[in-house]
Amino acid sequence: MAFSQTLSLKIGFPSLDARYFQILYLGTFLMMGIFVLHWETPIDKVMVVLGSCLLTQCLFIIGGKAHESSWLSALITALGLCLLFRANDQFTLVFASVLSISSKFFFRIRGKHLFNPANVGIIGTLLISQDGWISPGQWGSSIIFLFIMGALGSILLFKVGRLDTTLAFLIGFFILEYCRTVLYMGWTMDVLMHKLSSGSFILFAFFMITDPKTSPDHPRARILWALSIALLTFLLSTWAYIHTAPIWALFLVTPLTAIADLIKKGERFHWEKEKNINPI
Amino acid sequence: MRTISVIAAIMLLSIGAQAFCGFYVAKADATLFNHRSQVILVRDGNRTVITMSNDFKGDVRDFAMVVPVPVVLGRNDIRVVNPSLFSMLDSYSAPRMVEYWDAEPCQRYELYDEGVSLDMLNSVASSEAMISMSREDKKYKVTVEARYDVEEYDVLLLSAKESNGLKQWLIHNGYKIPEAAEGVLEPYIKNGMKFFVVKVDMDEIADRNSDYLRPLQIEFESERFMLPIRLGMANADGDQDMLVYAFTRQGRIECTNYRTVKLPTDRNIPSFVKSKNQFGEFYKDLFAKAHEREGRNSVFLEYAWNVTPNFGMKCDPCVGPPPMYQEFVDAGAKWINPSNAGASPIFFTRLHVRYARDEFPQDLFFQVTPNSEQFQGRYIVNNAATGDMSCSGGQNYLQDLEMRRKREVDELAALTGWKDPRYARYIYEFSDQIHEPKRNEGAPFIPWSRGGMTGGLLLLLTAGGYLIYKRRKALTLKTA
Numbered sequence: 001m002a003f004s005q006t007l008s009l010k011i012g013f014p015s016l017d018a019r020y021f022q023i024l025y026l027g028t029f030l031m032m033g034i035f036v037l038h039w040e041t042p043i044d045k046v047m048v049v050l051g052s053c054l055l056t057q058c059l060f061i062i063g064g065k066a067h068e069s070s071w072l073s074a075l076i077t078a079l080g081l082c083l084l085f086r087a088n089d090q091f092t093l094v095f096a097s098v099l100s101i102s103s104k105f106f107f108r109i110r111g112k113h114l115f116n117p118a119n120v121g122i123i124g125t126l127l128i129s130q131d132g133w134i135s136p137g138q139w140g141s142s143i144i145f146l147f148i149m150g151a152l153g154s155i156l157l158f159k160v161g162r163l164d165t166t167l168a169f170l171i172g173f174f175i176l177e178y179c180r181t182v183l184y185m186g187w188t189m190d191v192l193m194h195k196l197s198s199g200s201f202i203l204f205a206f207f208m209i210t211d212p213k214t215s216p217d218h219p220r221a222r223i224l225w226a227l228s229i230a231l232l233t234f235l236l237s238t239w240a241y242i243h244t245a246p247i248w249a250l251f252l253v254t255p256l257t258a259i260a261d262l263i264k265k266g267e268r269f270h271w272e273k274e275k276n277i278n279p280i
Numbered sequence: 281m282r283t284i285s286v287i288a289a290i291m292l293l294s295i296g297a298q299a300f301c302g303f304y305v306a307k308a309d310a311t312l313f314n315h316r317s318q319v320i321l322v323r324d325g326n327r328t329v330i331t332m333s334n335d336f337k338g339d340v341r342d343f344a345m346v347v348p349v350p351v352v353l354g355r356n357d358i359r360v361v362n363p364s365l366f367s368m369l370d371s372y373s374a375p376r377m378v379e380y381w382d383a384e385p386c387q388r389y390e391l392y393d394e395g396v397s398l399d400m401l402n403s404v405a406s407s408e409a410m411i412s413m414s415r416e417d418k419k420y421k422v423t424v425e426a427r428y429d430v431e432e433y434d435v436l437l438l439s440a441k442e443s444n445g446l447k448q449w450l451i452h453n454g455y456k457i458p459e460a461a462e463g464v465l466e467p468y469i470k471n472g473m474k475f476f477v478v479k480v481d482m483d484e485i486a487d488r489n490s491d492y493l494r495p496l497q498i499e500f501e502s503e504r505f506m507l508p509i510r511l512g513m514a515n516a517d518g519d520q521d522m523l524v525y526a527f528t529r530q531g532r533i534e535c536t537n538y539r540t541v542k543l544p545t546d547r548n549i550p551s552f553v554k555s556k557n558q559f560g561e562f563y564k565d566l567f568a569k570a571h572e573r574e575g576r577n578s579v580f581l582e583y584a585w586n587v588t589p590n591f592g593m594k595c596d597p598c599v600g601p602p603p604m605y606q607e608f609v610d611a612g613a614k615w616i617n618p619s620n621a622g623a624s625p626i627f628f629t630r631l632h633v634r635y636a637r638d639e640f641p642q643d644l645f646f647q648v649t650p651n652s653e654q655f656q657g658r659y660i661v662n663n664a665a666t667g668d669m670s671c672s673g674g675q676n677y678l679q680d681l682e683m684r685r686k687r688e689v690d691e692l693a694a695l696t697g698w699k700d701p702r703y704a705r706y707i708y709e710f711s712d713q714i715h716e717p718k719r720n721e722g723a724p725f726i727p728w729s730r731g732g733m734t735g736g737l738l739l740l741l742t743a744g745g746y747l748i749y750k751r752r753k754a755l756t757l758k759t760a
Contacts, residue, residue, distance in 0.1 A: 020745065020748060024741065024745050027741055028741070031741075037539065037541070038541055038542065040542070040651075040653065086649070086651065087650075088531075088650060088651065088652055088653070130530070130650055131650050132650070133647075133649040133650055133651065135534060135536075135540075135649070136536045136537070136647075137534065137535045137536045137537055137538050137539055137540060138539060138540075139539070140538060140539035140575065140577060140578065141537075141538075141577070142575055142577075184470060185466070185467040185470040185471060186443075186463070186466035186467050186470060187467045187641075188463075188641070190638075190641040191467075191641045191642055193641075194537070194641045194642050195537070195642065198537065240503065241503040241504050241505075241645075243536035243537075243645065243647055
């Protein structure tokens with residue numbers, strides 16, 4: 001608990017909702033992807049995703065189902081979709097966006113939405129439609145991107161207090177992969193580092209599993225939760241050759257959040273409360 | 281309400297497709313690159329067919345090849361295919377140069393077209409002696425799972441318990457194994473891979489009256505969709521080029537553990553590249569520069585198109601005849617229905633990877649995506665009009681031509697690094713025919729590079745963030 005409190009130390013701009021930072025970072029990553037890495041993400045598709053996520057969220061706000069400021073979360077989900085998900089058809093993107101946002105209102109347990117919205121949107125669309133895909137290799141394994149993502153992610157996670165999740169996931173996965181790739185199989189260390197420095201993997205570790213709304217409230221439960229995602233990611237990628245294993249692992253482990261919250265009650269995270277606590 | 285109207289506006293944005301045709305004049309095919317290999321990959325569900333080209337140039341008795349495979353292959357899973365399949369697919373999908381002719385500004389225009397063509401090596405391990413199977417196998421903990429005679433090849437499928445044993449077995453049986461190979465064999469053994477070991481059957485070669493080695497094709501069922509490149513690096517120094525021609529039902533294949541990037545394409549380049557027959561050199565330097573720019577660790581997309589026979593246009597322009605039913609079947613695309621081949625979906629992806637040990641520590645893993653966006657490497661040459669330029673239209677044309685040629689020379693430098701003061705002669709070739717004073721170009725030219733755009737957007741984003749911050753601060757102060 002003490003460790004988590006230390007991690008929760010707020011640094012810089014204390015009055016700002018952490019979601020602004022998240023939007024700024026994810027937006028920057030998306031632009032890096034499009035303009036520096038030359039992804040095939042045309043602006044019109046980005047606009048379709050942003051538009052349909054915001055519009056769906058807007059309908060829920062008008063219907064009184066969501067807090068006014070929740071459009072920030074919808075924007076984060078939209079940026080997450082743009083970063084991870086690809087489709088030929090714009091309707092597939094609209095479907096994924098609507099599914100992502102509405103999942104927050106349909107899969108709820110004890111007033112908390114169950115799945116990470118972008119995650120459920122992607123998995124749902126992949127299962128239903130034959131038109132979407134994830135490009136796990138799109139970031140490459142360049143150290144510079146890794147550094148930028150890690151540094152920005154850490155700042156954000158310090159603010160939200162979820163760095164423990166990322167560290168547990170990364171350390172857990174590193175130990176499993178180290179044992180298999182280096183100790184058992186005999187590959188050199190650079191093979192392992194190439195695997196772990198994949199931009200998609202780092203982005204997932206810093207920006208997806210750390211969603212404070214869908215991870216367990218209690219810090220110890222959270223660490224266990226992150227470790228089980230690491231274990232499942234390892235199993236899926238090693239024996240089933242699923243290149244997008246982290247996304248599937250998160251989806252499959254997420255229901256455990258509800259059980260973890262029942263057993264170990266922790267302080268519930270609220271974006272809105274977060275900013276009220278810290279006036280200048 | 282404001283939010284909704286903004287959303288409505290951005291949803292309406294769309295990008296219009298541009299289509300135009302030109303004349304194919306040259307292609308940059310696989311023969312340009314040294315230390316190259318060519319592979320055809322066909323993937324349908326978990327079924328993979330790999331065809332490996334064989335450009336071995338030495339004494340065929342020295343030829344040997346060791347390929348890690350996920351399962352023990354049956355006799356029917358190994359075939360020899362016609363080498364023309366590779367040249368056909370290569371020349372069809374190679375990056376191309378197209379040529380346009382400017383309209384004569386002072387008269388009616390004419391069109392011409394011309395065709396030029398250019399003309400790959402494989403590095404393999406080598407063996408000297410016949411393979412003997414003995415009790416020694418046990419000592420080396422190597423099991424010969426199967427042995428087949430496949431036309432001019434002797435094929436063995438080995439499984440091993442440890443890399444040193446396998447290495448010793450191979451050496452004992454006359455294969456020359458590079459020192460570095462042992463460290464690479466180990467992970468494949470631990471991963472449960474078998475070893476597809478090939479050497480040449482000298483009697484068959486003598487019967488065939490040709491020492492040309494035909495491509496070998498293997499077929500197996502496995503979740504793993506990959507190419508084991510690490511073994512090949514054990515005996516090679518420096519960069520190696522590999523061309524991958526892939527066929528799937530759904531869409532493009534892409535690499536999952538390295539970036540798959542598009543080549544720069546649809547660029548206007550100076551016409552002297554064509555007239556001096558430099559397209560091959562141009563493409564080699566373009567590829568080298570793109571490879572450096574992308575960090576030397578990317579896989580390049582050179583061609584992607586739905587090649588279903590009924591699909592219609594498959595390139596713009598086409599460098600050769602498109603692959604048809606027979607080529608698909610030869611490559612191993614078994615889903616093609618012979619009675620309705622025209623409608624069986626098939627997507628062609630051509631990838632070009634230049635790899636070296638340091639930048640490519642992992643084998644290449646692939647995935648099939650539904651991405652059906654078409655792509656081709658295409659470079660455009662615009663030939664200047666040469667007729668009468670005395671009319672005012674002609675004078676305007678010459679001034680525009682100078683501007684265009686400046687841009688072409690800049691593009692050439694950006695793509696290949698080619699810079700030469702003599703290029704000025706190309707830019708100002710017709711300047712003596714310009715008699716009218718230079719006209720006012722109107723709005724100044726704003727260089728709108730990608731970097732500039734990124735910077736601009738970043739600035740906008742920062743400004744937006746700052747404004748939000750200011751507003752929140754003001755609000756908090758007010759409430760306090």
